[in-house]
Amino acid sequence: MKLQGKVINWNDDKGFGFVEPNGGGERAFVHIKAFKPRSRRPVNGEVITYELVRENNNRHKAENIKFARDVNVKQKRSANHNHQHSNAKNGGVFGVFLTVIFGVGLLASVFIGKLPLIIVGLYCVMSLIAFVAYAIDKSAAQNGRWRTKENTLHLLALLGGWPGAYFAQQKLRHKSSKQAFKSVYWLTVLLNLGGLFWLHTESGATLLNNTIMPLLNG
Numbered sequence: 001m002k003l004q005g006k007v008i009n010w011n012d013d014k015g016f017g018f019v020e021p022n023g024g025g026e027r028a029f030v031h032i033k034a035f036k037p038r039s040r041r042p043v044n045g046e047v048i049t050y051e052l053v054r055e056n057n058n059r060h061k062a063e064n065i066k067f068a069r070d071v072n073v074k075q076k077r078s079a080n081h082n083h084q085h086s087n088a089k090n091g092g093v094f095g096v097f098l099t100v101i102f103g104v105g106l107l108a109s110v111f112i113g114k115l116p117l118i119i120v121g122l123y124c125v126m127s128l129i130a131f132v133a134y135a136i137d138k139s140a141a142q143n144g145r146w147r148t149k150e151n152t153l154h155l156l157a158l159l160g161g162w163p164g165a166y167f168a169q170q171k172l173r174h175k176s177s178k179q180a181f182k183s184v185y186w187l188t189v190l191l192n193l194g195g196l197f198w199l200h201t202e203s204g205a206t207l208l209n210n211t212i213m214p215l216l217n218g
Contacts, residue, residue: 004049004068007042015041019048019062028052028060035065042067095166102163102193114200116208118216127164130156134168134175141174150181158188 003021007030010017015032028050032041042048047069050062106123109115133156137148153175157165165185169176176182198204 001051002049003052004047007044007046007048010042010044012041012043017042017044019050019065021052022047026052026060028062030062030065034061034063035067039067039070095170098189099163099166106196109200114205116213118213119199122216123160123163126156126159126161127167128161130161130164131168134165134172138172138174150184154184154188157185158192160192162189162192 003025005019005021005027008018008020008027010030017030018027019030020027030042030048030050032038034050035042046067048062048065049068050065053061053063055061106115106120110117110120130153133148133153137153139145140147153165162185168174169185175185199208
């Protein structure tokens with residue numbers, strides 16, 4: 001059973017002292033070699049966690065000692081990691097659903113003649129560019145090279161590369177847990193979808209057919 005207590009009568013030169021358990025009870029002998037891992041040396045008054053062992057002479061000693069502060073930090077980091085993993089998993093399910101619905105809707109729109117096929121091609125090209133940009137940025141981050149600006153990644157998403165950016169975040173595990181970045185990313189998705197929806201209106205179709213398509217066709 002794990003106990004918690006304060007170090008007392010610590011003799012740093014000899015590397016031993018005692019621990020007095022919180023809430024009272026038998027104090028136990030503490031030796032520097034019983035710390036797991038032996039990262040640093042304790043001081044009087046420091047809180048530790050330990051296992052109580054009774055020796056043959058009926059004396060008590062502490063084994064498997066850890067600094068309570070280090071244990072708390074480790075537990076907090078683990079909780080944060082689990083929380084981020086849960087959020088990423090939930091966001092991943094939503095992202096897959098949105099991307100599939102978007103793809104089906106885009107193809108249906110082309111099939112009924114609302115949008116030209118070249119729009120599908122533009123989304124594919126921009127998604128590929130965005131995926132490659134994420135891959136390059138992750139490689140740069142791992143090797144200490146010059147990073148791609150986040151504004152550039154967001155611009156690629158805004159211009160239609162957001163499906164590729166989404167899959168890059170999931171497959172490459174890049175920018176997938178940075179909340180501020182993800183918030184801006186989803187804003188670019190909404191803006192892009194809003195622009196695509198506007199192209200289905202009368203004024204949007206006029207702009208597409210009279211201005212955008214002539215530019216795309218050279």
